[in-house]
Every structure is written in structure tokens, then in C-alpha cells.
Amino acid sequence: MKFNILTLFPEMFEPLNQSILKRAKENGIIQTNIINIRDYSEDKHKHVDDTPYGGGAGMVIKPDVVYNAYNSLENKQAKVIYMSPQGKVLDQSKVLELAKNEELTILCGHYEGIDQRVLDEIVDEEISIGNYVLTGGEIPAMVLID
Numbered sequence: 001m002k003f004n005i006l007t008l009f010p011e012m013f014e015p016l017n018q019s020i021l022k023r024a025k026e027n028g029i030i031q032t033n034i035i036n037i038r039d040y041s042e043d044k045h046k047h048v049d050d051t052p053y054g055g056g057a058g059m060v061i062k063p064d065v066v067y068n069a070y071n072s073l074e075n076k077q078a079k080v081i082y083m084s085p086q087g088k089v090l091d092q093s094k095v096l097e098l099a100k101n102e103e104l105t106i107l108c109g110h111y112e113g114i115d116q117r118v119l120d121e122i123v124d125e126e127i128s129i130g131n132y133v134l135t136g137g138e139i140p141a142m143v144l145i146d
Contacts, residue, residue: 002031003145004078004105006069008048008061010034012138016145030145033073037061040068049111058112066107066118078103079124081144082114083137087126090144094127098144106144108137 005013013034017025024030038046042064049059070076079101088094098104107114107123119126129140 001029001099001101002033002078002103004033004035004073004075004103005108005141006035006037006066006105007108007136007138007141008037008110009108009136009138010036012136013142015142021146032145035069035072037065037069040072041065042068050115052112053115053117056112060112061110061114061118063115063118066114067122070105070107070122073105075103078105080105080107080122082107082109082119082123082126083128083140083144084109084113084126085128085131085133087128089131090127090129090140095144106137106141108141110136 007013013032016032021030025032038048041048048061048065050062052058052060081104083106127144129143134140
């Protein structure tokens, strides 16, 4: 299975190169394609966040940056999962369902999340790993991959 991971913090995925997951990668069982969303910012300071469109508290990841990162993918037909506390809770039956896919794209949020327009346009499903809030979607993404 191939995992495309859209993230602001690619270094957080270093544990995927250890232990059993390392062997799975070496044996071609899984493949990871980690995309740094920040690389797709078009301003000279590589800003990726802005105030929410329509108002609201906090900062969200800008839609153009996410679209640019997403459009860099070879396969835009892969199911897109957004790791979110509002999503369906990940359990074994959901894992088995997702395992039927040859490829998944996982979108990791940060700050107050991702601009809602992105979620409406490219995300197929929101998934949560529990009823609590984390600093970002990277740890939940690793749980899903594991």
C-alpha cells in the first residue's frame, strides 16, 4: 500500500523508517511519499497560514498551498483522508476497510486546521484517533499507517 502524506512537518515521520515499518518498506509492503506542504507556498517567506476565510479564531492552513501540494501527486484518484478530531473514530473495522485501497493520501492539519474549502473539495473522509485534540495530524497519521 502506498501512503501519500501531506504535512508541514515531514521530519515527524522519521519513525516510519524504524522497526517493523522499516522492514515493510524494504520488502515493498508499504511505500511512503511525504510531501512538505510548505514547499508549495508561493510567497518568498513560505507562509502557509492565514486567518479563516469568513472570520473566526486562530489561523488555518491556506487553501492554495494545500491545493499546490495535492496537485503535485501523481495519483489524484487515491482516497484522501483528513486526520481530524471531528472525524469518524478509527477502529479495527475502519482499518480493514481502508486496507482495501492500494493508495491513500493523508492530509495532516495544524494550527486551527485547514481552510474548509480544501476539505469540501478534495477530502473524501475525516478520521479521528480519539476524543481529544492533538497539536497536529501527524501522530494520528502514523497511527493510521501503523
